Amino acid sequence: MSAISTTQCEQVLLSSSDLSKASLATRILIGRLRNEVKGAPDSLGEKAAELAKFASENDYAANDLANL
Amino acid sequence: MKNELLTVAEAAARIEAGAIMSIAGDAPLLAQLPKGNWIGGTSVYFVTDAGGAVVRDKVFCTTFEGVASAAPAYYGADSLKAISNGYKRGGFTVLLIPAFSGAHTTFALEAPMYNDLFAQPLVGWISGIHLDDLGKAKPMVFDGATGTGHEDGAVALHVALPEGASVSTDIVNIFSQGNDAKTTFTFPEGGFSAKNVSVNGETVNLAQYLTDNNIDTRLPLVANYAGALVNVSVQAVDTDAGEVAFYAPVVPGVEYQMASPVADYAGTFAANLTDAGDGQYSCNCILNYLYGELEGKSTGTFTGPVTFGEIAYILLNQTLVKLDIKAA
Numbered sequence: 406m407s408a409i410s411t412t413q414c415e416q417v418l419l420s421s422s423d424l425s426k427a428s429l430a431t432r433i434l435i436g437r438l439r440n441e442v443k444g445a446p447d448s449l450g451e452k453a454a455e456l457a458k459f460a461s462e463n464d465y466a467a468n469d470l471a472n473l
Numbered sequence: 474m475k476n477e478l479l480t481v482a483e484a485a486a487r488i489e490a491g492a493i494m495s496i497a498g499d500a501p502l503l504a505q506l507p508k509g510n511w512i513g514g515t516s517v518y519f520v521t522d523a524g525g526a527v528v529r530d531k532v533f534c535t536t537f538e539g540v541a542s543a544a545p546a547y548y549g550a551d552s553l554k555a556i557s558n559g560y561k562r563g564g565f566t567v568l569l570i571p572a573f574s575g576a577h578t579t580f581a582l583e584a585p586m587y588n589d590l591f592a593q594p595l596v597g598w599i600s601g602i603h604l605d606d607l608g609k610a611k612p613m614v615f616d617g618a619t620g621t622g623h624e625d626g627a628v629a630l631h632v633a634l635p636e637g638a639s640v641s642t643d644i645v646n647i648f649s650q651g652n653d654a655k656t657t658f659t660f661p662e663g664g665f666s667a668k669n670v671s672v673n674g675e676t677v678n679l680a681q682y683l684t685d686n687n688i689d690t691r692l693p694l695v696a697n698y699a700g701a702l703v704n705v706s707v708q709a710v711d712t713d714a715g716e717v718a719f720y721a722p723v724v725p726g727v728e729y730q731m732a733s734p735v736a737d738y739a740g741t742f743a744a745n746l747t748d749a750g751d752g753q754y755s756c757n758c759i760l761n762y763l764y765g766e767l768e769g770k771s772t773g774t775f776t777g778p779v780t781f782g783e784i785a786y787i788l789l790n791q792t793l794v795k796l797d798i799k800a801a
Binding site: 466 | 585589591592594641642643644696697698699700701703724725726727785786787
């Protein structure tokens with residue numbers, strides 16, 4: 406599984422796409438992070454890094470993000 | 474995985490034989506069980522094979538078969554943030570918390586920020602009591618390792634799986650956004666209660682708004698978390714105090730909509746579930762039981778306790794949570 410880049414994570418967080426095929430954990434986390442970015446757009450880099458770290462530590466999450 | 478209503482004697486024999494179990498039942502029954510590899514929480518409402526029922530003479534037992542090992546643990550409200558320290562790599566954790574306790578509040582507000590929360594499936598429920606006993610009895614959880622009951626804190630069963638086995642969790646929410654898709658609710662502050670809310674950008678008093686617009690508060694507020702629909706249920710509307718209480722915290726900035734009405738709760742659950750419930754762990758919400766009048770009605774093959782809140786990583790309302798283990 407190739408690493409998910411921070412840029413890819415930023416795109417996911419700036420999108421409002423429905424990720425119904427992703428695992429419940431991935432959906433809940435991305436939902437929270439999207440809301441936080443909406444409330445504080447300057448935090449995008451930090452939140453994308455958090456998502457990238459989550460994907461690097463959990464194979465299922467990396468798989469979810471790779472298949473978006 | 475086996476889901477069964479057992480007598481205390483039958484459950485005790487199962488525990489003494491070394492079974493790994495999550496048990497729901499009335500407090501006096503749980504207090505009789507021997508020490509062992511189990512956790513328990515109080516509930517007298519269940520979804521059984523025959524439909525919803527109040528059961529006070531048996532306990533509902535989920536026996537996790539084919540797992541490698543398990544460790545029951547008690548967490549105080551202050552130590553819940555470290556729950557992932559007990560995770561078993563590749564396994565799962567069942568978490569039970571008494572309703573109305575400090576741990577209930579702490580978990581609801583802080584769980585989304587817990588370190589490594591999502592590193593494995595975390596499921597469970599909020600223990601309750603018979604509604605006739607509100608104000609007279611307290612919900613409890615039991616740590617099978619010590620045989621001790623607790624009115625606060627949480628008990629967790631950290632389960633390890635054998636090599637090659639896998640586990641997954643998901644939710645079934647029969648509600649959808651869009652009763653009035655043009656009306657959105659956004660809260661300036663989070664928590665279990667709210668006075669003001671932004672409705673389509675205009676700040677109003679929520680209690681007054683719900684009353685003036687004759688909104689059916691048996692329907693939850695629904696947020697869309699990237700495709701996961703997460704409910705917040707209304708507990709009480711106090712127009713004198715101008716305050717609305719919820720069964721789970723609202724999150725500031727998240728856009729909520731009132732749920733669309735559901736005519737047939739039991740039928741809708743059955744239609745949204747496969748027939749694979751026999752081998753899965755699940756729980757459903759007391760509000761669905763009450764508002765959907767589920768007593769005596771079957772919701773399919775998913776059986777389990779009816780609870781005062783559901784846990785799938787975070788606290789949920791009016792939602793069925795399920796967990797499935799695939800053998801190696």
